[in-house]
Amino acid sequence: MAVTGRTTNSSQKSGISRQVSESFAACPFLLPTLIVTFIVYLYPMIQLFVLSQRRVVNISNMPYVGLENFRRLFVNDIFPTAITNNLKLLPAVAILLALGSFLAALLNEQMRGWTFYRAIIFLPYILPVPVVGIAFSQMLTRNGVLNTLLAASGLSFLVNDWLGNTSYAIFTIMVVITWKELGFATMLFLARLLSVPRELYEAAAIDGASWWQSFLRISLPELRGIAAILIVLEVFNLLSWVFSYIYTMTAGGPGYSTTVLEFFIYRAAFFWSGELGLASAVCVMLFFAALVSIPVRNRLGGAANE
Amino acid sequence: MNDQTKVGNGRSQPGAWSFYRVKNKIIFPLLKHIPLWIVVLTTVFPIYFALTTSLKTNLEYSINKTLPSASPTLENYTQILMQPNFYVWVRNSAVLMLSVAILSIVIGALAAFAFSQMKFAGQNVLLQVLLSLLVFPTIVLAIPLFVIFAQLHMINALPAVIIIYLGVTAPFTLFILTGFFRTMPNEILDAARIDGSSKMQLIRHILLPLTMPALITVAIVNANFVWNELLIAVIFLQGQEVKTLMSGISAFGRFGVLDVPRVMASLVLASLPMIIIYIVGQKSFIKGMTAGALHG
Numbered sequence: 001m002a003v004t005g006r007t008t009n010s011s012q013k014s015g016i017s018r019q020v021s022e023s024f025a026a027c028p029f030l031l032p033t034l035i036v037t038f039i040v041y042l043y044p045m046i047q048l049f050v051l052s053q054r055r056v057v058n059i060s061n062m063p064y065v066g067l068e069n070f071r072r073l074f075v076n077d078i079f080p081t082a083i084t085n086n087l088k089l090l091p092a093v094a095i096l097l098a099l100g101s102f103l104a105a106l107l108n109e110q111m112r113g114w115t116f117y118r119a120i121i122f123l124p125y126i127l128p129v130p131v132v133g134i135a136f137s138q139m140l141t142r143n144g145v146l147n148t149l150l151a152a153s154g155l156s157f158l159v160n161d162w163l164g165n166t167s168y169a170i171f172t173i174m175v176v177i178t179w180k181e182l183g184f185a186t187m188l189f190l191a192r193l194l195s196v197p198r199e200l201y202e203a204a205a206i207d208g209a210s211w212w213q214s215f216l217r218i219s220l221p222e223l224r225g226i227a228a229i230l231i232v233l234e235v236f237n238l239l240s241w242v243f244s245y246i247y248t249m250t251a252g253g254p255g256y257s258t259t260v261l262e263f264f265i266y267r268a269a270f271f272w273s274g275e276l277g278l279a280s281a282v283c284v285m286l287f288f289a290a291l292v293s294i295p296v297r298n299r300l301g302g303a304a305n306e
Numbered sequence: 307m308n309d310q311t312k313v314g315n316g317r318s319q320p321g322a323w324s325f326y327r328v329k330n331k332i333i334f335p336l337l338k339h340i341p342l343w344i345v346v347l348t349t350v351f352p353i354y355f356a357l358t359t360s361l362k363t364n365l366e367y368s369i370n371k372t373l374p375s376a377s378p379t380l381e382n383y384t385q386i387l388m389q390p391n392f393y394v395w396v397r398n399s400a401v402l403m404l405s406v407a408i409l410s411i412v413i414g415a416l417a418a419f420a421f422s423q424m425k426f427a428g429q430n431v432l433l434q435v436l437l438s439l440l441v442f443p444t445i446v447l448a449i450p451l452f453v454i455f456a457q458l459h460m461i462n463a464l465p466a467v468i469i470i471y472l473g474v475t476a477p478f479t480l481f482i483l484t485g486f487f488r489t490m491p492n493e494i495l496d497a498a499r500i501d502g503s504s505k506m507q508l509i510r511h512i513l514l515p516l517t518m519p520a521l522i523t524v525a526i527v528n529a530n531f532v533w534n535e536l537l538i539a540v541i542f543l544q545g546q547e548v549k550t551l552m553s554g555i556s557a558f559g560r561f562g563v564l565d566v567p568r569v570m571a572s573l574v575l576a577s578l579p580m581i582i583i584y585i586v587g588q589k590s591f592i593k594g595m596t597a598g599a600l601h602g
Binding site for chain 2: 023025026028029030032033036037039040041043044045047048051056059060099102103106107109111113117120121123124126127128129130131132133134135136138139144145148149152179182183211236240241243244247248262265266269270276279280283286287290291293294297298
């Protein structure tokens with residue numbers, strides 16, 4: 001890495017003593033970050049394992065119960081529902097890949113007004129998630145603007161309680177997330193395509209290739225690397241970063257139809273009396289899932305630097 | 307140029323308004339605008355809806371949900387700005403945002419300097435471990451942190467949340483700044499060392515001015531993260547006097563108040579800081595936001 005080659009710079013001490021003295025010299029620089037990391041990551045993670053084996057009556061009364069919380073998790077009805085609800089959000093990744101690459105390929109032609117399109121399409125990504133959630137929750141109510149528009153355009157049969165229906169609500173949320181993330185996907189793909197040499201497309205056009213052929217044969221293969229990064233990022237988001245959408249749009253309801261894992265943990269920890277230990281047990285499982293995913297993330301980090 | 311290529315293909319027709327010419331030069335380029343316009347309209351509609359609705363009275367909204375107001379009014383905005391709660395929320399969010407944006411780049415720059423310009427035992431392993439921390443979802447940390455801070459009587463305390471946010475933003479900050487500091491030319495640093503400058507002076511007079519763009523990008527991303535954050539804010543800042551803007555307005559969601567125009571006005575106000583930053587620093591904002599995706 002870039003660190004090599006620095007050895008020749010400093011004064012001529014013997015290797016080992018230099019390294020020891022530099023290790024001491026580095027300490028004050030590293031200390032603030034290490035303290036914060038200890039408080040926010042290391043110590044809480046140790047506490048998490050302790051809490052997952054406790055029944056938390058209140059914060060000063062937490063009797064040890066062994067693996068009881070994990071056992072109860074496996075007989076809990078809502079826990080598998082929560083996991084399923086997270087999985088129901090995953091189609092968003094496919095939509096983002098398809099729409100994002102298509103839009104990026106169109107914008108890549110830099111037709112008249114393409115910077116305008118680009119600016120507008122990116123706009124939702126800069127809006128705060130809670131703002132997006134609240135705005136859509138008001139637009140999608142039974143007498144909200146979407147149903148008004150549908151009824152006015154003769155599509156009354158489509159009128160629905162978009163967030164109040166146990167079978168659709170989670171898909172409505174998926175569409176809202178897609179709306180918010182599409183600009184990001186398009187931007188990533190477009191940045192990649194803009195670096196593809198123009199001659200490739202021109203040569204294909206001369207050979208009589210249609211727009212679709214150049215899209216499928218030139219653009220898509222070029223996007224493979226960045227698409228892998230996008231897939232992993234969005235899968236992470238959809239499995240563990242959707243709390244704000246759920247909190248502002250449905251609060252996990254109706255019933256438990258939009259209670260994702262994060263919301264299950266939140267409800268169990270703070271609203272179900274004495275179940276903070278159960279919530280911690282779910283967190284422990286999430287912790288291991290995240291731990292296992294580190295090599296995937298690291299490999300992508302390598303791919304991103306290429 | 308297009309014509310020549312078609313001649314080469316033998317597909318071109320001689321007439322100026324031949325079928326191929328119309329198809330390839332007029333219809334086809336127009337076709338490409340159609341999907342873009344569909345996306346632009348679906349993107350803009352919710353924003354249009356929020357803006358126009360915020361200028362309506364509740365009465366007008368009940369009969370006119372789609373068209374802009376016939377008699378726009380700023381009443382909703384003045385009503386919100388007259389609520390003392392709103393100021394408290396904005397102040398809390400601003401305090402958190404500014405403290406975290408500044409402190410995160412200070413401690414991040416110090417660590418990034420050590421990782422990029424110094425050599426010490428276990429360096430690469432430590433950096434890898436710190437960067438890997440960003441895979442852990444916030445909720446996993448929030449549950450034990452709540453118990454820890456509750457035992458310390460630090461629930462409803464802004465400093466506790468500042469520390470949490472500094473931790474959550476640390477891996478991303480370190481990732482960007484270490485990457486940037488490694489691109490610093492060795493010659494400048496060597497010159498500074500020969501002059502006998504201390505490492506602190508090195509940071510102040512050489513590294514910081516050179517890395518200003520990266521520092522600003524990281525500060526913007528972290529400020530944006532803090533301003534929009536909901537999970538930590540909801541769990542750790544429950545008291546009315548410590549609520550953030552996002553957690554305050556979240557009460558206006560589906561199960562909240564029924565005055566939709568006023569809700570929309572509050573959403574517009576809550577988005578303003580980020581939109582202003584977007585307009586002012588569009589380049590570093592987009593760069594930062596796309597890089598910022600790494601930390602969710």
